Amino acid sequence: MHNVAQPSKPDEDEFTSRVPDEEVRTALERLLADSRFRASERNRRFLRFVLEEALAGRGDRIKSYIIAVEVFGRSVDFDAETDPIVRIEATRLRAALDTYYSGPGREETIRISLPKGRYVPAFEATPADEDPAPSQFEPLKPLLALGRARSARGLRHYAVWSMAAIVLASVVFGMLFLRGFPSRSSPEPQTTIRISPTVAVTSQATESLGAQGLTQSLQLALTRIRGARIIWVPPNAPALATPSDEFGAGKTYDVASTLRIDRDTLRVVWRLSDATTGEIIQADFMDLDATGGSTIAVEDQVAQTIASRIGALMDTPPSKGKGAAGQVR
Structure with a gap:
């Protein structure tokens, strides 16, 4: 991976990228349309707002006050010192993005993030041919194929190989049991x-x-x-x-x-x-x-x-x- 969105000099836009804007917007729409992205509706608005502002070259506007007023509907006398709404929701949004890209969205080639300490978004581009994480059940595939095969040498050879497959499968399942089966997506903390x-x-x-x-x-x-x-x-x-x-x-x-x-x-x-x-x-x-x-x-x-x-x-x-x-x- 290589970071393609970094803050630039103070007199330039804070959001720069070598990835075309349309590809960034496509990645955003795909993320927001995925029901597995566990973010509230207003945090989805939060993400869309900061990304559109950054792509429009208005990174200097992405501040706590602007977000509170334009995204969360706070009044013009909003004070971040007494109302931590933006900090709280930014923390939740970062956690939702991390959970998504480490789970159901791990194969996405463009990953959007909200770096800690600021609200200007960044994103990373990953190679399209990056291999997905291997499954813990990968060792069982040849065993299952072996169980379906019929040896041309007769029932005796088939029985021997089937017994070997059962023994090996038992060993693999035993190891998985001791190590713990891969868990499904964990529920959100209550x-x-x-x-x-x-x-x-x-x-x-x-x-x-x-x-x-x-x-x-x-x-x-x-x-x-x-x-x-x-x-x-x-x-x-x-x-x-x-x-x-x-x-x-x-x-x-x-x-x-x-x-x-x-x-x-x-x-x-x-x-x-x-x-x-x-x-x-x-x-x-x-x-x-x-x-x-x-x-x-x-x-x-x-x-x-x-x-x-x-x-x-x-x-x-x-x-x-x-x-x-x-x-x-």
């Missing part, structure tokens, strides 16, 4: 959300009851985030293991919230943080009228709003209805 009880800021009985009700409503709302595993962390629970050890390779987040009643106002503060690094992904508060209406309706409204915000960050908004699509442990 997102895990750990939820702690809502904390009442003061010891008022009304706040304590409200915190308990909000905790229950939030559990239900979060389980509607498709594909997410919800972990309940009870009060005074011992410290959980490191997420990478306990939950495997999937991303793990912590959700925490507090509730306070001040005169006629009910304030709920919540935050979503990375369980591995402690980085706060998003935090916000809600003020509601605490004087009238159904307490249960208020709790459900708050919980659904929080779950929708979290689901939007993960590109998997909660499903509607009373059924729970997630898993609670």
